[in-house]
Every structure is written in C-alpha cells, then in structure tokens.
Amino acid sequence: MAALHGGLAFEHIVKAGLAARHPSLLADGRDFATMLHAAGFGDQAGAPLSKVKTLGAAEAYKRLRSLLSIPVSERDIDTLLMARNGVAHMGFHDATQTADALTQAVLVTDAVLDDIGEGERDFWGPYRDARHDLLVMQQDALEEVRRLAVQEAAEAAEWERNPLSAFIKSIKPAIEQEREIAEKVLATKIRYAQKLFRICSTQRLYASDMKSLAGMAEMRKWARPGECNVTHSRCPVCGYRKGVIRSRIGEDGGDVIDENVRECFAEMFDCPVCGLELDGGRELSLTGLRIHYYKDIDTGDTFTLPLGL
Numbered sequence: 001m002a003a004l005h006g007g008l009a010f011e012h013i014v015k016a017g018l019a020a021r022h023p024s025l026l027a028d029g030r031d032f033a034t035m036l037h038a039a040g041f042g043d044q045a046g047a048p049l050s051k052v053k054t055l056g057a058a059e060a061y062k063r064l065r066s067l068l069s070i071p072v073s074e075r076d077i078d079t080l081l082m083a084r085n086g087v088a089h090m091g092f093h094d095a096t097q098t099a100d101a102l103t104q105a106v107l108v109t110d111a112v113l114d115d116i117g118e119g120e121r122d123f124w125g126p127y128r129d130a131r132h133d134l135l136v137m138q139q140d141a142l143e144e145v146r147r148l149a150v151q152e153a154a155e156a157a158e159w160e161r162n163p164l165s166a167f168i169k170s171i172k173p174a175i176e177q178e179r180e181i182a183e184k185v186l187a188t189k190i191r192y193a194q195k196l197f198r199i200c201s202t203q204r205l206y207a208s209d210m211k212s213l214a215g216m217a218e219m220r221k222w223a224r225p226g227e228c229n230v231t232h233s234r235c236p237v238c239g240y241r242k243g244v245i246r247s248r249i250g251e252d253g254g255d256v257i258d259e260n261v262r263e264c265f266a267e268m269f270d271c272p273v274c275g276l277e278l279d280g281g282r283e284l285s286l287t288g289l290r291i292h293y294y295k296d297i298d299t300g301d302t303f304t305l306p307l308g309l
Contacts, residue, residue, distance in 0.1 A: 007084020096154030
C-alpha cells in the first residue's frame with residue numbers, strides 16, 4: 001500500500017505545483033469544458049466541475065519539470081508510477097522497488113513544497129525526519145539486489161559442479177511448504193472429527209449415522225481410477241479398530257517378484273465412528289497409518305517387507 005499512497009501523493013503534489021502557477025496548467029487540452037473551468041468560465045462549460053479531466057501524473061510531471069528545476073528525471077519516476085498502477089489495477093507490484101519509488105516521491109515533494117512556499121514542517125508533521133529513512137531503505141534495497149545477484153551466481157556455479165545436489169536444494173523449500181500445508185489441513189480435519197465424535201457420543205450415534213440422517217452417503221466413494229484394496233486400521237482420533245483404508249493397487253508386485261503379488265498404496269481413510277476423512281499418502285503417514293504394503297491376490301493376505309529388503 002505504500003507504493004499506492006506514495007504514487008497518489010506524488011500526483012497531488014505535482015498538480016499542486018502546477019495549480020499554484022495557474023489552474024489551466026492542470027487541464028487536459030483535449031477537453032474544452034475542463035479548460036473553461038480552469039480559465040474561470042465554468043458557467044459556460046456545459047459540464048459540472050466534478051467531470052473535469054485533468055492530466056495524468058506522468059504528463060503533469062513533464063509540464064512541472066519544464067517550469068521548475070527538480071533533481072528527479074521523468075524516467076526516474078517510472079518506477080513509482082508503475083508500482084502505483086500495479087497496486088491499483090492488479091493488486092501487486094515489485095516490492096524490491098518500493099524504497100526507490102518512495103524516495104523519488106519524497107524528493108519531488110520537497111522540491112515542490114519549497115517552490116510553493118509550503119513549510120515542510122507543517123506538511124510532513126511527525127514524519128519530517130522519518131522521510132529521510134527512505135534513503136537508507138533505498139541503499140538497503142540495493143544491497144539486497146547485490147546479495148541476491150551473488151547468491152544466484154553461487155547457485156549457478158553449484159549447478160555446474162553438482163547438478164543433483166543443486167536440484168535437491170532447489171526443491172527443498174517447496175517440499176517444506178507442501179508439508180506445512182498438509183499438516184495444517186490435517187490438523188483441521190482432526191479437530192473436526194474430534195468435535196463430531198463428541199457430538200455423536202452424546203447422542204449415542206456414529207458419524208455414519210449422522211450422515212445417513214442428513215441424506216448423505218455413509219462413506220465416500222473411491223475417487224481414484226481402477227479398483228481399490230480395502231483394509232482396516234485403528235482410527236488415530238477415536239480409536240475405532242475398523243477404520244477403513246482404501247488403497248490403489250499397482251500393476252505388479254514392485255520389489256516382490258511374484259506374479260500373484262500386487263503392490264498397494266494407501267490413498268483414503270474413513271472412520272465411520274468419528275467421521276475422520278484422510279486423503280493421500282502424506283495425510284495417512286502423518287497420522288501413523290500404513291501407506292504401503294503388498295497383497296497376495298490368490299489368498300487376499302497383505303504383508304510388508306522386512307526392514308533391509
């Protein structure tokens with residue numbers, strides 16, 4: 001928001017500098033009604049004052065610089081105006097340029113205040129000294145740009161030396177972020193199941209009964225392609241021993257070389273007692289449920305490989 005407010009303040013102070021000389025300097029030359037208002041002939045304009053069309057910020061600054069010596073070029077304010085427009089129209093801008101943009105706005109403001117005889121103490125009030133902190137921010141921003149450039153150069157060199165290590169480092173933040181999101185989603189699901197379990201307990205009902213009364217399916221449908229394998233496990237919320245785990249069945253036995261064995265990957269968990277619903281191996285593994293096992297398609301038995309195999 002600082003970029004938006006700074007951009008608006010810049011436009012207003014520039015137009016104040018023009019208006020101090022003559023209001024007609026603010027008028028968009030393509031709109032005759034505006035020119036009449038600015039020249040003092042508003043009663044003949046044919047349009048109310050509220051509909052006047054003034055210059056845009058860039059054009060206003062161009063006019064002001066032709067009348068006043070300001071140590072900020074028209075190109076220098078591009079960053080400020082781009083940041084302002086980015087926030088106003090799209091809701092974002094390059095945050096690394098905020099300090100530079102606001103610094104230019106402060107320099108222009110001080111020059112116009114001096115020109116129109118407006119005291120900086122009255123204008124800036126308690127921010128009179130703090131506005132100079134922007135210069136320090138600008139220097140810090142430049143240092144940050146240099147630091148990032150050095151970091152990027154080092155990362156590029158590591159990609160040359162050891163591509164695998166560089167790749168692992170590059171995806172680690174995304175993996176951590178994904179895990180953090182999964183943990184938050186899981187925590188929400190667990191709190192919901194705990195609350196539903198307490199409600200159901202007072203009514204001596206299961207969550208599946210509540211769903212049935214509400215006209216809902218007692219258990220979700222299998223949402224993955226192909227058939228699933230069903231096993232049971234203890235619910236991590238209410239302790240019910242027959243929580244339902246549905247798993248995706250692989251095309252073969254994976255590490256087990258046996259045409260009668262299929263590798264299975266747990267994808268869904270549903271508890272009919274507390275209503276806990278888990279999705280994907282990450283959520284199941286975070287609660288300690290088994291997510292990988294093997295199934296003998298002849299006997300229907302399931303098993304896991306001993307450690308070390």
